[in-house]
Amino acid sequence: MSDSLSEAVRTRFRALLSTTRFGQFAGVGIVGATVDNLVLVLLVESTALGPVGAKVISWELSIVVIFAVNERWTFSEYGAMTPRALGKRFLRSNAVRFAGFLVTLSVLATLVNLFGVWYLAANLIGTAIGFFVNYTCESLYTWKVHRD
Numbered sequence: 741m742s743d744s745l746s747e748a749v750r751t752r753f754r755a756l757l758s759t760t761r762f763g764q765f766a767g768v769g770i771v772g773a774t775v776d777n778l779v780l781v782l783l784v785e786s787t788a789l790g791p792v793g794a795k796v797i798s799w800e801l802s803i804v805v806i807f808a809v810n811e812r813w814t815f816s817e818y819g820a821m822t823p824r825a826l827g828k829r830f831l832r833s834n835a836v837r838f839a840g841f842l843v844t845l846s847v848l849a850t851l852v853n854l855f856g857v858w859y860l861a862a863n864l865i866g867t868a869i870g871f872f873v874n875y876t877c878e879s880l881y882t883w884k885v886h887r888d
Contacts, residue, residue: 755886756879764814765875772806773867780863791859792849799841807833815883829882836877840870 756762776798783794807830819825847866851857857865879885 752880752886756876758885761814761879761885762875765810765878766871768806768809768814769867769871769874771809772802773864775805776802776867777860777863781860784859791852791863792845795845795848795863799837799844803834803837806837810878810883815878815885818883818885818887832882833878836882837874839877840874843873844870 779798779801780791780794783789783797784791787794789797810833811826811829819829844863844866847869848859848862851862851865852859
């Protein structure tokens with residue numbers, strides 16, 4: 741590995757090791773997971789939507805909440821505050837979180853459909869796994885913390 745590539749990897753890895761930012765991100769994630777699970781239960785129990793369809797709606801609502809809190813708290817010192825910059829970060833965040841969503845949805849669908857796991861437990865397991873994908877990608881791609 742070349743010195744510049746090696747240094748780039750080290751810089752990004754160090755940026756991910758911020759315990760304060762990780763703790764904030766996890767706290768925000770708990771808020772988002774709460775929104776996600778409450779909406780998921782509400783939709784599954786009170787509409788004709790199944791767990792997978794309801795997950796799509798609950799996910800996007802939780803993403804909006806997570807982005808707003810992360811923007812104001814976890815990553816408040818990163819990125820310009822112009823409407824254009826904010827919009828770009830929101831779109832990047834949705835794209836990044838879509839990867840985490842695919843992980844969560846795959847785990848949910850697999851556990852529910854193949855193993856008969858209760859949909860809410862399956863969603864929590866998937867959310868926990870998707871969390872690490874989201875933290876890494878949000879930190880490095882959405883808010884670019886390694887450029888500190």
